Amino acid sequence: MPNSSSGKTEPACIEVSGPDVSVVLTQGAINIWLGRKLEKALISRIFLIISQIDASAEHEKKILCRFEEISQFENSGYILTSYARKGQMYRAIFVVPFSNSRALEMFMESISLETDKEDVKITIYWRGGGTRMNLIKEELSRLNCFSTMNTVYRQ
Secondary structure, X not given: OOOOXXXXXXXXXXXXXXXXXEEEEOOOEEXXXXXXXXXXXXXXXXXXXXXXXOOOOEEEEEEEEOHHHHHHHHHOOOEEEEEEEEOOEEEEEEEEEOOOHHHHHHHHHHHHHHHHHOOEEEEEEOOOOHHHHHHHHHHHHOOOOOOEEEEEEOO
């Protein structure tokens, strides 16, 4: 039976999409596709909605940079998890905590710059359940850039 004792079913996946953006919500991850034509203000708004609903959300970001730049990222709130030398540069892996406003701001800026060149795919890890998934869906629907909303329920 698909119904729980409360008579409601939990969503397993919620997809909210439009011509220039797609957000797929599951309980452990949020997968986002951002097209090059998406307005920069909408990019920021999407990430701010996620951070307001679940401040524990985070993204793992790989950056190729000079060794001296690693501390600049850390000073901006990124959390260094590993780094390795790659030629003259370093490949650093950071966690971007959505609870840190400086880190989130820097992350949103970097994503806006990336979308100037190409479409961008991002995975955000979070502790979302059915309630938070529905909250994000409701908030995203207010942005008026999504034309399709699809919910898949647990069986």
